[in-house]
Amino acid sequence: MPPKGSKKRSKPDSVTSSATDPVSSASSKKTSSKEMDGTDQLFAMYANTSSGVIDPEGIEKLCASLKVPHTDIRILMLAWRMKAERQGYFTKAEWRIGLKALKVDTITKLKKALPELEKEVRKPLNFVDFYAYAFKYCLTEEKQKFLDIETICQLLDMVLGSTFRAQVDYFVDYLKIQKDYKSIHMDQWMGFYRFCNEISFPDMTNYNLELAWPSILDDFFEWLREKQA
Structure with a gap:
């Protein structure tokens, strides 16, 4: 207890935060940044350099990488997860939404995520x-x-x-x-x-x-x- 008449001195915010937050915060930001970099790099592999979006040709290339036909229902499910608005096109923003929701940033991870995506979509309310x-x-x-x-x-x-x-x-x-x-x-x-x-x-x-x-x-x-x- 502090002496009568004295005021308890609170620790400066910097002391508390420096003891715990910076390391975890920096680590979190670093991980988030790394995932975003991977997501964007993956997007660039399939995007049309002129339009800046993944167009029908890019989706064909994506399907080839995933080893699924473009008529596979899971590609439509992927579009649903991305909230894609235009048939046959994925914007970078839509791509980020979808891959973040699936927690993937590589083509290998995306391929492995497709069966789980289908299970999720097949749930009655989602379907x-x-x-x-x-x-x-x-x-x-x-x-x-x-x-x-x-x-x-x-x-x-x-x-x-x-x-x-x-x-x-x-x-x-x-x-x-x-x-x-x-x-x-x-x-x-x-x-x-x-x-x-x-x-x-x-x-x-x-x-x-x-x-x-x-x-x-x-x-x-x-x-x-x-x-x-």
């Missing part, structure tokens, strides 16, 4: 977000809100094929032969995912035409019921 992102990522024109049937069929096969094979196959068959719909919008896209999760298949005994399903799914239901008759 709903990813499924919606897949549709938006394919909207390549400004103010575009629809995707043509051919693109939808390819996207469904990539995104849902491994989980809901039968539903996707039948729906794709229907989309290819029907004449009423030239394109699909987001509500219809999300509606099909809900259909896959909620409707027993292939009997569809719990599908109710009076409920608020997109009309394309009502038509699909009628077409499939006739096909099964």
